[in-house]
Amino acid sequence: MSPVQRTVSRTLLVLVAMFAFAFALVPLYDVFCRVTGLNGKVDTTAQALVHEGVDESRYVTVQLVTRSGAGLPWRLEVEQRQLRMHPGQTVEVGFTFVNQGAAEQWGRAVPSVTPSQANRHLRKLSCFCFEEQRLAAGERLALPLVFQLDRDLPAEIHTVTLVYTLYPVASGEIARRAPEAQGGEA
């Protein structure tokens, strides 16, 4: 191999590695966000209740925001837009999905938490956001959110905002995962 060929093959190697690295960043970013709780990414599996004493010395305001995304004629109603709770306390809030469209459709509420530091201290025991929902035209479906904020929540966090955005789910995607998704509501 001539010196020029050697240089070129080495640079080509770096080139391919960097292209692969760009794609590797997609899962890495996801894992990084979940591990550190950055970017408000929320675990979509149920967590166990922790029986720790309720920290009655302080209150945290929890705001619940729901939004409709493009392409899904649904509404997500929440019984309380804002509530005050102690860290360590377990709270249940009722949500209602309403399909305002004329067709049966699959949809999903994608959760997000602000500030992102609160993410690691949020424990969802049960959430409608863990799974997709199927709603017939005009159907209303009430589902609960049960959650805790643990006692280690940093003291400077006084307000935690939970946002749920509705997105359509392609029926093909459901068909592929039909066995697990049949349960519908958690």
Add this chain to the structure above:
Amino acid sequence: MASKLPKSPLEHSAGGAGAAAESPGAPPRGLLRWLLTTNHKEIGTLYLVFSLSMFFIGGIFALVVRLELFQPGLQFVEPEFFNQMTTLHGLIMVFAAVMPAFTGLANWMIPLQIGAPDMALPRLNNFSFWLLPVAFTLLLATLLMPGGGPNFGWTFYAPLSTTYAPPSTTFFILGMHLAGISSILGAINIIATILNLRAPGMRMMDMPLFVWTWLITAFLLIAVMPVLAGVITMMLLDINFGTSFFNAAGGGDPVLFQHLFWFFGHPEVYIMILPAFGIVSAIIPTFARKPLFGYASMVYATASIAILSFLVWAHHMFVVGLPLVAELFFMYTTMLIAVPTGVKVFNWITTLFQGSISFETPMLFALAFVVLFTIGGFSGLMLAIAPADFQYHDTYFVVAHFHYVLVPGAIFSIMAAVYYWLPKWTGHYPSERLGRWHFWLSVIGVNLTFFPMHFSGLAGMPRRIPDYALQFADFNLVSSLGAFLFGFSQLLFVVVIVKCVRGGEKAPAKAWEGAQDLEWSVPSPAPLHTFETPPHVTPQPHP
């Protein structure tokens, strides 16, 4: 930079041997000669001519923007078209004007400066140039397509560039892919040339700084252009194949786009300025008639800037909601870049100190570079302060900042290089009188255009919007007048180049009294083939 430019070297080398043209080894004539050429000087000229024409196309887009912003309200263009103009202005200037101009200079000058007969991979060189006209024909053709061209800003943030993009976006992506492949191939060629074809006796630390800065730039290109290719491939998949890399509905994340884009984008910024450092480091010692102060520290400073450029990308994203730790990290690393950059500015000024300076046109552009680029650097430091950036973000202050580093930074350095090396390319000195007119009109035009943007930006005028509040009217009036002055004075540049190709005062091999590098040892104009037997370089100790 003019279309006829390398004709003279060819005639020079043919030397009246008309019979040679019929021999099998003779180069083809006419258009085919340019299509098939593998000569580094001819390809360099092609790059430079291409870049100059794109500079005017991108400039026309900028003038459309400035025309609309001449006074408040909507006068001349629809907001949709305005968005396409801002986007294409940025894309064309970055990928079709500045980058190819530097590659063209590299093609012409690197073999001459290291005593190599040609680039290491001449046919690849031809291919990487001819990808460019194809790439930018595709990109510009989007303007004529239904729904118009790209309208999402040169940073093409998803989901603006995916979910809400015009149907022509796929053509934009293919065009960018081709331009990216062209840059990558060019970079491979430059690395292979510099590492393998140096004249005997020339060690790495004997290379002129233009060669050094280009070597480091080429490594940056190899490292980040594939990431850009990855990002636009993800966009292509999101748009056409139903994936959700950047679509929250499918579990993707639009913020991921910004991370990936700026992981490419910030090193890209240095790709556009490091070769400029090399050019200025060649011109200032020549006209100060002193060796460059701190050669080794220049090399190390360039390398540190390149390495740091991978650690600062999120300073473009201070307002996306980064955690405090990340804001601080990226703020400090960004400020750290001021240290090696300060070393460079210090070295240039110290080179000037007690020199016997003369102010020919290349020197004027190089000195303006040092002053105005430093102003751009200072506004960059202001933007690096994370809490302050919440105020400056997406305002005209940012526009002022990056135009100060790119126009009187990168573009002035390219103009300085053209004036500096035109005697070597054409055998004639460019007109000093016209050159001065070009310089002074440009420097006044640039400052009139971009200096008021600092003020309108600090007062809160948002960028990329075709209309603005009445309070910004005066600043915008001045900016628009300056832009038209700057734009039209570039026609003088073309006049200078064309006149210089056609004739003018004959230049000797060593066209500038204080010039030291190897390219000044070959005749002016440089014959088509140089250094077929490598020169022997005796290393000179750097002061």
